[in-house]
Amino acid sequence: MQLLVSPATIEEAKKALSADIVDVKRPEEGSLGASFPWIIRAIKDLTHKPVSAAIGDFDYKPGGAALTALGAAAAGADYIKIGLMFDGIEEAEMLIHSVTRAVKETYPEKMVVIAAYSDWERLETISPYDMAPLAAKAGADISMVDTGIKDGKSTFEFMDETRLVEFTKLNQKLGIKTALAGSLKFEDIEILKRINPDIIGVRGMVCGGDRRAMVQEELVLKAVSMVH
Numbered sequence: 001m002q003l004l005v006s007p008a009t010i011e012e013a014k015k016a017l018s019a020d021i022v023d024v025k026r027p028e029e030g031s032l033g034a035s036f037p038w039i040i041r042a043i044k045d046l047t048h049k050p051v052s053a054a055i056g057d058f059d060y061k062p063g064g065a066a067l068t069a070l071g072a073a074a075a076g077a078d079y080i081k082i083g084l085m086f087d088g089i090e091e092a093e094m095l096i097h098s099v100t101r102a103v104k105e106t107y108p109e110k111m112v113v114i115a116a117y118s119d120w121e122r123l124e125t126i127s128p129y130d131m132a133p134l135a136a137k138a139g140a141d142i143s144m145v146d147t148g149i150k151d152g153k154s155t156f157e158f159m160d161e162t163r164l165v166e167f168t169k170l171n172q173k174l175g176i177k178t179a180l181a182g183s184l185k186f187e188d189i190e191i192l193k194r195i196n197p198d199i200i201g202v203r204g205m206v207c208g209g210d211r212r213a214m215v216q217e218e219l220v221l222k223a224v225s226m227v228h
């Protein structure tokens with residue numbers, strides 16, 4: 001299991017370099033809010049670790065999503081991560097295909113991460129179970145869940161251990177990796193190890209519990225030591 005930590009600034013990224021993957025995002029713009037290309041590039045220049053970039057909680061706009069994905073890849077992101085903030089299988093298929101093609105045509109080695117939300121029922125968006133086969137079919141690399149509304153409620157409040165194991169196994173069967181996130185806490189790490197996704201993603205945990213605060217280096221080190 002790898003640890004992905006989401007800093008919002010270059011200063012925070014310097015405190016997150018012990019994570020396995022450094023994930024650049026702009027929390028003010030949403031759960032998977034996109035940052036600026038110059039921030040992604042500057043963070044990429046800080047480290048040899050893989051850098052991930054969130055590109056937004058997207059409405060059904062496949063053209064905009066594809067161009068944004070290519071922009072994040074060109075800025076240096078090794079993982080390009082998009083959230084599906086809409087419903088509809090055909091729409092999701094079109095958007096996932098467009099984003100994956102946009103990245104892979106120019107950067108076949110880069111990873112495409114498709115996220116659906118653990119709180120999809122309250123958001124009325126596509127479920128992670130419906131998203132996963134579409135991500136696998138399009139040739140994306142990682143199927144992810146995160147909370148779409150960041151109100152302190154954790155993914156575990158919407159998907160219990162059984163449902164997260166089901167999601168992880170579905171991805172394994174489809175030949176795609178699994179990432180889990182959404183207000184995860186230190187005390188969840190043992191359960192997460194049992195579920196055994198490929199990646200867990202955190203921000204609030206390493207900000208002292210409040211994702212609007214700053215990433216703290218000692219909490220990143222604590223998370224790294226607990227995960228590995």
Ligand SMILES: O=C[C@H](O)COP(=O)(O)O
Nearest residue numbers: 006183201202203204211
């Ligand atoms: O990709 C990971 C997310 O940034 C998780 O953020 P959070 O732990 O504050 O919910």
